[in-house]
Each structure stands twice: as structure tokens, then as C-alpha cells.
Amino acid sequence: MNDLKRRWLWVALGTVMVLSLLWEVVPRPDASARLNRLPVAGFHLYSKDVPLNQVEADIYHGANVRKRIYQAGHEKFILLAIDGTHDRHAVHDPLYCFRGGGWTVGSDRLMPVPGGVARRLDLTKNGGTVEVMYWISDNRTRHASALHAWWQSTLRRLTFGFSGEEPVIFILQPLPGTTVNWDSLVSGFPELFEI
Amino acid sequence: MLGCLRGSPALAPQMKSVSHIVWVETVVVVFAALQAHDLLSAWLHSPYDRTGSVAFLLWVVPAAQMLWHYRGRGPTNRIMILTALVIALTGGICGLNFLNYAALALAFAGRWPMRGAKEAVWLALSLAWMPVLGILGAHASLPVWVVDVARLLLGLAAALLGWRGNNQPENQP
Numbered sequence: 001m002n003d004l005k006r007r008w009l010w011v012a013l014g015t016v017m018v019l020s021l022l023w024e025v026v027p028r029p030d031a032s033a034r035l036n037r038l039p040v041a042g043f044h045l046y047s048k049d050v051p052l053n054q055v056e057a058d059i060y061h062g063a064n065v066r067k068r069i070y071q072a073g074h075e076k077f078i079l080l081a082i083d084g085t086h087d088r089h090a091v092h093d094p095l096y097c098f099r100g101g102g103w104t105v106g107s108d109r110l111m112p113v114p115g116g117v118a119r120r121l122d123l124t125k126n127g128g129t130v131e132v133m134y135w136i137s138d139n140r141t142r143h144a145s146a147l148h149a150w151w152q153s154t155l156r157r158l159t160f161g162f163s164g165e166e167p168v169i170f171i172l173q174p175l176p177g178t179t180v181n182w183d184s185l186v187s188g189f190p191e192l193f194e195i
Numbered sequence: 196m197l198g199c200l201r202g203s204p205a206l207a208p209q210m211k212s213v214s215h216i217v218w219v220e221t222v223v224v225v226f227a228a229l230q231a232h233d234l235l236s237a238w239l240h241s242p243y244d245r246t247g248s249v250a251f252l253l254w255v256v257p258a259a260q261m262l263w264h265y266r267g268r269g270p271t272n273r274i275m276i277l278t279a280l281v282i283a284l285t286g287g288i289c290g291l292n293f294l295n296y297a298a299l300a301l302a303f304a305g306r307w308p309m310r311g312a313k314e315a316v317w318l319a320l321s322l323a324w325m326p327v328l329g330i331l332g333a334h335a336s337l338p339v340w341v342v343d344v345a346r347l348l349l350g351l352a353a354a355l356l357g358w359r360g361n362n363q364p365e366n367q368p
Contacts, residue, residue, distance in 0.1 A: 009219045020287035088290045096333045100242035154289045
């Protein structure tokens with residue numbers, strides 16, 4: 001490669017570095033305000049924030065996360081809400097983590113929730129079964145597609161946040177040794193589906 | 196093995212023509228590696244990616260061999276380097292890690308090029324260390340150990356392919 005071509009390669013490298021840095025430093029509105037709207041207490045509603053365990057802290061180190069134990073009526077569950085504005089890879093397909101953690105996915109079905117659908121999974125490990133529910137919300141619609149969230153997040157990055165609000169994933173699971181009637185939760189805790 | 200080749204007649208003319216250290220191409224590799232820094236997190240924390248680091252070390256053997264042989268000098272592939280830059284830029288702007296990882300593989304291939312179809316196969320075998328293999332495994336409901344074995348076999352294949360390619364006179368860069 002002659003000197004002129006090498007010089008142009010330096011220019012290209014510098015341009016790419018500057019543009020990449022620019023995209024990282026230009027702030028994009030995150031979903032903190034929406035996560036702060038998660039109710040803390042109310043009529044027959046109690047909650048308690050719990051710290052992330054070490055694995056979760058490592059995985060979600062750049063993301064804005066709420067982990068909270070709720071009791072809504074008779075239903076007790078753990079909620080994990082993840083805003084990936086500053087670490088988009090924190091919002092990914094939960095199946096990847098469940099299967100990687102040794103869980104076997106049994107039934108896998110969509111259920112209607114206000115503004116869209118959520119996904120319910122029966123997970124089995126060491127003879128125990130647990131049913132979890134998750135959905136992804138951009139504050140307008142709710143879906144359960146990691147690919148859809150990936151596209152929404154990419155568009156947001158390309159448009160500096162003007163394409164819409166950041167997709168936030170909500171993962172709900174029962175407390176150990178308990179079960180949750182997710183159908184009654186949807187009707188009994190509508191605030192969850194307004195965020 | 197390359198030590199045996201260092202003084203070989205087939206290689207000597209090439210060494211003369213590439214006697215300077217190729218800084219810009221090397222900086223592109225470093226930049227691509229920085230853009231792909233999430234690889235470390237995936238290798239450390241994701242069960243499906245836990246053998247990715249070993250697969251990467253195996254995959255990178257041929258490039259390291261070339262680095263050792265040429266002592267920072269050597270031929271480069273400008274098209275690969277430019278493609279790596281464009282893909283790294285797209286990956287950075289869109290926040291798409293799989294593009295950052297592809298850019299890293301391309302930067303390696305551009306900095307330490309092989310000849311012919313072997314390079315394309317070696318590049319394709321970079322799948323061995325990329326998290327996308329774990330995602331495919333998870334979607335196919337494969338157990339983690341199957342993906343582990345697949346990573347190690349693919350990495351080994353890349354190492355052997357590159358090693359043989361580097362040491363065959365007709366394939367020397």
C-alpha cells in the first residue's frame with residue numbers, strides 16, 4: 001500500500017473513531033421516569049426493593065434496573081424491569097438466559113395484556129417447575145419479541161431517541177415455592193401495563 | 196513452525212517488500228477490539244459463551260503466527276481493513292455487537308491476510324468465538340455443553356486451517 005492510500009486509511013480510521021465516539025456521548029433520553037412510575041404501595045399492594053445478585057449485577061452493569069418483590073392481593077412475585085438505554089444488550093431474549101441457566105422450557109404461549117401481548121413460559125429444572133411471564137414495552141405497545149425490541153432500540157440509536165421511547169423488558173416470576181395466577185394479576189394490577 | 200520458514204527462499208522477497216511496520220492497520224485491529232469489548236462480558240457471564248475465549252485463542256493462532264513471523268511488518272488487505280472500519284462504524288452507531296465482532300474478525304483478516312479460499316473459511320470459523328453461536332444454540336434448545344464442544348471444534352479447525360495455510364509456500368502472503 002503506498003503512502004497516499006495509507007494516509008487515506010488514517011483519515012477513514014479517524015472519521016470512524018470520531019463518529020463512534022460522538023454517538024456514544026450524545027445523550028438519549030432513558031426510561032428512568034417510566035421505571036419510577038412503578039407503584040411502590042397502594043390498596044392491597046406492597047413492595048420491597050431487593051438488590052441484584054452478583055450475576056445480575058455483572059450482566060446489567062450498564063443498564064437501569066429495578067428489582068422488586070411485590071404482593072398484589074394474594075399474588076406474590078419478583079419483578080425485574082430493565083431499561084437498556086445505556087446498555088442495550090441488557091435487554092435480550094430471556095430464553096437465552098433461562099436455557100443457559102439449565103432450565104428446560106415447557107409450554108410457551110402468548111397471553112393478551114393491555115396494549116399487546118406478554119409471553120408465559122413453564123420452566124423446569126431439577127424436578128421443579130416455575131411459570132414466568134415477560135413483556136417488552138415502549139410505553140405505547142407491549143410485545144414479547146426480542147427481535148422487535150432489537151429493531152426499536154436500533155432505530156432509537158440511529159435517531160437519537162426521536163423514533164420512540166426505549167423498550168423496557170419486564171420479567172415476572174413467583175417467589176420460590178409459590179405460584180402466581182398471572183391472569184388475575186393482569187386484571188388486578190393494571191398499573192404494570194401502563195409503563 | 197514459522198521459524199523454519201523465516202529463511203525460506205519463498206518468503207524472503209516478500210519480507211523485503213514489506214519492511215515497515217504497518218501502524219494504521221494495527222490500530223484498526225486495536226480499535227475493532229475496543230469496539231468489541233462486550234465479548235469479555237459475554238465470555239465471562241453467559242453460559243452459552245463460556246468457551247468463547249478459548250475458541251478465540253485457537254482461532255487467532257494463525258494471525259499470531261503471522262505477527263510473530265513478520266515482527267509487526269507484513270502484507271495487509273486494504274479492502275478487508277476498510278470493510279472492517281465500515282462495519283465497526285455501523286456496529287458502533289447502531290449498538291449492534293454482532294457487527295462489532297464481525298469487524299474484529301475482518302480487521303484480523305485484513306491485518307494478517309491469508310490467500311485464497313482458506314481466508315474465507317477461516318473468517319467464517321470466527322463464529323466459534325462469537326456469541327451469535329450461543330444464541331443459535333439457545334434457539335435450537337441445545338444444551339450448553341453441545342455449544343461448548345462446537346466452539347472448541349470450530350476453533351481447532353480454524354487453528355489447523357490457518358496453521359497449514361501459513362506454512363504452505365504457495366499460500367504464504
